[in-house]
Amino acid sequence: MFELESQIRKWRAHLRSTGSVGAQDLEELESHLRDSVEELTAQGITTEEAFLVSLRRMGDAEALSHEFAKISTENLWRQLLVPAPDEGTRKRQRLEVALVLGLVLLAGLLGKIPALFGFGVVESYPLLYLKNAAIFALPSVAVYLIWRRSLPLPFVLSSAAVFAIFAVVINLYPSYAPHHTEGLMAIHLPIVLLLFLGVLYGGFGWRRSGVRLDFVRFAGEVFIYSVLIGLGGLVLISVSVTMFKFVQIDIGGLTDNWLAIFGGCGLLVVASFLVERKKALIESVAPVLARIFVPLFLAVLLSLIVAMAVTGRAPSQDRDMLIWFDIVLALVLGLVLYTMSARDAEQPAGVWDIVIIALLVVAMIANGIALAGIVIRLSAFGISANKTAALGENLFLLLNLLLLTICYVRFFAGRMRFQAIVDLQMRYLPAYALWATIVVVAFPPIFRFF
Amino acid sequence: MRVMTIPKDLVAASAIPIILAILRRADSYGYAIIQKVREVSEDRLTWSDGMLYPVLHRLEAAGFIVSYWKVAKTGRKRKYYHLNAAGATELERLKEQWFVVHNALERLTGSTEAGE
Numbered sequence: 118m119f120e121l122e123s124q125i126r127k128w129r130a131h132l133r134s135t136g137s138v139g140a141q142d143l144e145e146l147e148s149h150l151r152d153s154v155e156e157l158t159a160q161g162i163t164t165e166e167a168f169l170v171s172l173r174r175m176g177d178a179e180a181l182s183h184e185f186a187k188i189s190t191e192n193l194w195r196q197l198l199v200p201a202p203d204e205g206t207r208k209r210q211r212l213e214v215a216l217v218l219g220l221v222l223l224a225g226l227l228g229k230i231p232a233l234f235g236f237g238v239v240e241s242y243p244l245l246y247l248k249n250a251a252i253f254a255l256p257s258v259a260v261y262l263i264w265r266r267s268l269p270l271p272f273v274l275s276s277a278a279v280f281a282i283f284a285v286v287i288n289l290y291p292s293y294a295p296h297h298t299e300g301l302m303a304i305h306l307p308i309v310l311l312l313f314l315g316v317l318y319g320g321f322g323w324r325r326s327g328v329r330l331d332f333v334r335f336a337g338e339v340f341i342y343s344v345l346i347g348l349g350g351l352v353l354i355s356v357s358v359t360m361f362k363f364v365q366i367d368i369g370g371l372t373d374n375w376l377a378i379f380g381g382c383g384l385l386v387v388a389s390f391l392v393e394r395k396k397a398l399i400e401s402v403a404p405v406l407a408r409i410f411v412p413l414f415l416a417v418l419l420s421l422i423v424a425m426a427v428t429g430r431a432p433s434q435d436r437d438m439l440i441w442f443d444i445v446l447a448l449v450l451g452l453v454l455y456t457m458s459a460r461d462a463e464q465p466a467g468v469w470d471i472v473i474i475a476l477l478v479v480a481m482i483a484n485g486i487a488l489a490g491i492v493i494r495l496s497a498f499g500i501s502a503n504k505t506a507a508l509g510e511n512l513f514l515l516l517n518l519l520l521l522t523i524c525y526v527r528f529f530a531g532r533m534r535f536q537a538i539v540d541l542q543m544r545y546l547p548a549y550a551l552w553a554t555i556v557v558v559a560f561p562p563i564f565r566f567f
Numbered sequence: 568m569r570v571m572t573i574p575k576d577l578v579a580a581s582a583i584p585i586i587l588a589i590l591r592r593a594d595s596y597g598y599a600i601i602q603k604v605r606e607v608s609e610d611r612l613t614w615s616d617g618m619l620y621p622v623l624h625r626l627e628a629a630g631f632i633v634s635y636w637k638v639a640k641t642g643r644k645r646k647y648y649h650l651n652a653a654g655a656t657e658l659e660r661l662k663e664q665w666f667v668v669h670n671a672l673e674r675l676t677g678s679t680e681a682g683e
Contacts, residue, residue: 145597145620145646152598152643153616176615184621 119165123463125150128172130461134404135182142185150175216264217390220257221383228253228378239373244296248303250381251310252284257386262317265393272317279313283557290561297502298561305506305553311336312550326543333546334458335392337451341402342388350380404459411452411476418445418479425486439507442487446514449480453521457539466529474529477522484515502564506556513552517545573611582614582622584661590632590650591658597623597646623648631657 129147132138138146150171157167175181229237231249236242259276262268287306292299318335319328354372361368453473488511524541527533589595589603601616626632631654637647650658 141646142620142624144644146617148596148643148645149598149601149616149620171616174616176617180615181617181621184618185624 119163119168121154121164121168124168126463127461128178132178132182135178135186137182137186139185146175213265213390213394217261217386220261220386221379223260224254224257224382224386225379227256228382229375232374237374238370239378244299244303248287248299248306249284250303251307252280252287253378253382254385255307255310255314256280257383258314258389259317261386261389262314266317266320268317268320272320276313276317279310283310286558291566292561293565293567295567298564298566301502301506301560302557305556308553309550309557312546312553315546326540329543329546330458330539333454335389337455337458338392339385339388341406342391343384346384346388347381350384354380404455407452407455407459411456411472414449414452415472415476415479418449418476418483422479422483422486425483438487439504439511442484443507443510443514446480446484446511446518449476450514450517450521453477454542457542460535464535466531466535470525470529474522474525477518477525481515481518481522484511488515502560502567506560509552509556513548517542517548520545578612578614581612581665582619583626584658584665585612586619586622586626587631587650587654587658587661590648591655594647594649596637596648600648626654630654 125147128150129143132146133143153171153174154164154167157170158164162170228246230253231237231242231245236245239246256276259280263273263276283306287302290298290302315329315332315336316323318332319325322328354376358369358372453476456469456473492508520541521538524533524538528535528538585604586600589600595603597616597619601614601619604612604614623632623634627634627648630651632648632650634646634648636644638644
C-alpha cells in the first residue's frame with residue numbers, strides 16, 4: 118500500500134538533510150508537490166504514479182539543494198535578524214529579544230548573590246560556584262520557556278518551588294572535608310534541573326514521547342550553541358585581558374568575577390533563545406556530528422577491549438575509573454539519543470542501525486569488564502558516597518543500554534516498530550532525574566555530609 | 568509532429584522575464600506559475616519544477632517581487648508572489664532586450680528568406 122504522507126515526509130527529511138533548504142522553502146516546495154499530486158490524481162492515475170511523476174518534475178534533490186545553497190548561504194546568519202512579515206509577530210520578537218537580555222542580566226545577578234555574603238571571588242570558592250551553577254543559570258531558561266510556551270500559573274509556581282527548594286537544600290546542608298557529598302551535589306543537581314526543564318519545554322504535552330524527544334534534541338542543540346558562544350567568550354576575555362595588560366591595567370578581577378559570571382550564567386538562556394528562534398541552522402549539524410562520532414566511538418571502545426584482552430590488565434581499583442566509564446556510557450547514550458532524534462521513525466532498519474547495535478554492545482562489554490573488576494574491590498573496601506553514586510549511575514545506564522540493545526535487535530528482526538523504541542527510551546528518562554534527586558537530597562545525610 | 572525542445576541555456580535566460588510577465592497579470596504561487604508557463608508555451612518551455620523557487624527567491628532578494636503566505640480554500644498554505652513597481656520596470660527592460668534580439672534575427676532571416 119502506497120502511503121503518500123510518509124513518502125512526502127521522507128522526501129522533506131531528505132531535502133532538509135542537505136542543509137540548504139530552509140523551513141519556509143520546504144513548506145513552499147511541499148505545497149507545490151501536493152498541488153501537483155492532486156492535479157495528476159484528478160486526471161485518473163494512482164497516487165503512487167502521481168507522486169513519482171511529481172517528484173520527477175520537481176527535479177533532482179541534490180541539484181535543487183545546490184541551487185538553494187547558492188542563494189541562502191550568504192544570509193543564513195542574517196536571517197536571525199530579518200524582521201517578521203507582520204506587525205504583531207515583529208512586536209513579539211522585539212519583546213523576546215528584550216526579555217532574553219533581561220534574563221541574561223537576571224542570571225548574572227543570581228550569580229553575584231554569593232558576593233553579597235562575602236564569597237565574591239570565584240577562584241577562592243570553586244565548589245560553591247560549581248554546585249550553584251545550575252541555580253544561577255537555569256531559572257532564566259525556565260522563565261524563557263514559560264514565556265515562550267505561555268504556560269499557566271501551576272507551571273510557574275512549581276518551577277519557583279523546585280528552584281527554591283533545591284537552592285535551599287544544597288546551600289544549607291553542611292559539608293565536611295573531603296567534601297565528597299558536596300561534589301556529588303554539584304554534579305547531579307544540573308541533571309535534575311535539566312530534566313525538570315524538559316517539563317517546561319513540553320508544557321502540557323511533556324508526557325508525550327515525541328515531545329520528550331524534541332527536548333532531547335533541544336538540549337543537544339543548546340549544548341552545541343553554548344560551546345560555540347562559550348569559546349567566543351573565552352577568546353574575548355583572554356584578548357581583552359591581554360590588551361589591557363599592555364596599557365598596564367589589570368582587569369583580571371573584573372573579567373573573572375563579573376564578565377565570566379554574567380557570560381557563563383547567561384549563556385544558556387541565549388543559546389535556548391537561538392535554538393528556539395532559528396531551528397534550521399543547527400538542525401543539520403547535530404545529526405552530522407552524531408554520525409561522525411558514532412563510528413569513532415565504536416572504534417575507540419573496540420580498541421580498549423582489545424587492549425584489555427591483550428595485556429590481560431584488568432582496570433585498576435582507581436575509583437576514577439568507574440566515573441570515567443559512567444561518562445563513556447552517558448556519551449554513548451547521548452549519541453544514540455541524538456541519532457534517534459534525527460531519524461525518521463517510519464524508515465526501515467538499515468546499516469546504520471547495525472552500527473548503533475554494535476556501539477551499544479561494545480560499550481556494555483567494555484563496561485562489564487571494568488565493573489567486574491571494581492565490584493569485587495568495592496566490596497572489600499566498603500562503600501563510600503562517590504563509589505555508591507558512580508555505581509548507581511553505572512547500573513542505571515547499563516540497564517538503559519541493555520534495553521536499547523534488545524529493542525534495536527527486535528527492531529532489526531522486524532518484530533518491533535522504531536517508534537516503540539523511542540517511546541520506551543523516553544519513558545526511561547525520568548529514572549535519571551529520580552536517581553540524581555536521590556544523590557542530591559538523600560546522599561549527604563546518609564553519608565554524614567562528608 | 569516532433570515537439571521542438573528548447574535548449575537549457577535559452578530556457579534559463581528566458582525564465583526571469585516570463586516569471587515577471589506572469590506576475591504582472593496577477594499575484595500567483597509557484598505551482599500556478601509553472602502551469603501557466605506550460606500553457607502559454609504549449610509545453611515547450613519546461614523547467615524542473617523545483618528550480619523555479621531559487622529563481623523566485625533571487626528575484627525577491629533583488630527587490631522585484633514580494634512574497635506573502637495565503638491559506639487556500641483547501642486549507643493549504645501557499646506562498647504568493649507580487650510584482651512591485653521595480654519589477655515592472657525590470658520587466659520592460661528585459662522585454663526590450665528580447666525585442667532587440669528578436670528584431671535582429673527577424674531582419675536577418677526574414678531578408679534571407681525574401682531573397683531566395
